Amino acid sequence: MNFSANLGFLFTDLSLPDGIRAAKAAGFSAVECHFPYDTRPADIMTALTETGLPMLGLNTHPGNRDAGEFGLSAMPGRGADARAEIDRACDYAVATGTRMVHVMAGRTDGGPDADQAFVDTLSYATERAATNGLDILIEPINHRDVPGYHLSRVEQAVDLIDRIGAPNLKIMFDCYHVQIMQGDLIQRFRTHQHMIGHVQIAAVPDRGEPDQGELSYHHIIPALRDLGYTAPIGAEYKPRGTDTDAGLGWLSAYSG
Ligand SMILES: O=C(O)C(=O)[C@@H](O)CO
Numbered sequence: 001m002n003f004s005a006n007l008g009f010l011f012t013d014l015s016l017p018d019g020i021r022a023a024k025a026a027g028f029s030a031v032e033c034h035f036p037y038d039t040r041p042a043d044i045m046t047a048l049t050e051t052g053l054p055m056l057g058l059n060t061h062p063g064n065r066d067a068g069e070f071g072l073s074a075m076p077g078r079g080a081d082a083r084a085e086i087d088r089a090c091d092y093a094v095a096t097g098t099r100m101v102h103v104m105a106g107r108t109d110g111g112p113d114a115d116q117a118f119v120d121t122l123s124y125a126t127e128r129a130a131t132n133g134l135d136i137l138i139e140p141i142n143h144r145d146v147p148g149y150h151l152s153r154v155e156q157a158v159d160l161i162d163r164i165g166a167p168n169l170k171i172m173f174d175c176y177h178v179q180i181m182q183g184d185l186i187q188r189f190r191t192h193q194h195m196i197g198h199v200q201i202a203a204v205p206d207r208g209e210p211d212q213g214e215l216s217y218h219h220i221i222p223a224l225r226d227l228g229y230t231a232p233i234g235a236e237y238k239p240r241g242t243d244t245d246a247g248l249g250w251l252s253a254y255s256g
């Protein structure tokens with residue numbers, strides 16, 4: 001089994017380059033991150049080259065989180081800021097050999113102006129990313145953790161992809177968010193698999209290691225593999241203890 005360490009939540013006591021090294025030592029086959037922008041791309045590249053791990057994905061900058069922003073792309077009137085962040089994310093992805101950029105929607109009133117803003121920004125993002133051979137991801141995020149997040153349901157992402165019609169626009173299928181908002185994970189994955197670019201996991205409801213709670217990953221992960229999904233699965237959980245390594249017992253259960 002192939003897993004990617006999400007360095008937005010794992011090994012956060014380390015710098016990103018050292019997090020990459022720790023992920024390698026722990027047995028992950030890839031890494032992904034949230035917001036790497038304070039780290040020089042060259043330092044990321046050094047650690048990736050040294051470990052041989054690929055960086056799978058990164059997020060556009062969320063904006064001013066102190067002011068409640070969690071992405072800008074669906075916010076009416078913020079198109080120029082959103083496009084600048086997409087440019088920055090694509091440049092960073094190119095500099096680090098990263099293939100997927102998650103374009104964060106942000107919180108909106110869910111109205112037609114926000115829908116139109118998101119479509120316009122995603123059209124820009126897919127064209128911009130295509131010039132570098134990158135994929136754009138959009139992620140349904142649950143409303144308990146992020147009230148008002150513009151994109152919260154898988155079928156809403158499917159509609160956007162149909163509407164925009166860009167082959168490099170795909171869904172980040174985060175089992176944690178999908179379970180909280182909708183459930184029926186395996187059937188939903190099967191129905192939309194051709195549009196899914198990346199999968200992430202965490203326990204529900206505590207978002208801890210994927211070995212407790214209401215989702216049985218020992219059933220879900222083999223089911224995804226049986227459906228032909230062979231890419232690394234993103235371990236995007238918040239360790240229950242302070243030490244990421246101490247909680248990695250779940251990973252060894254999948255080895256061999
Ligand atoms: O919150 C999530 O889930 C993510 O995947 C992040 O990329 C958003 O920060």
Ligand SMILES: [Mg+2]
Pocket residue numbers: 139172174200236
């Ligand atoms: Mg996620």
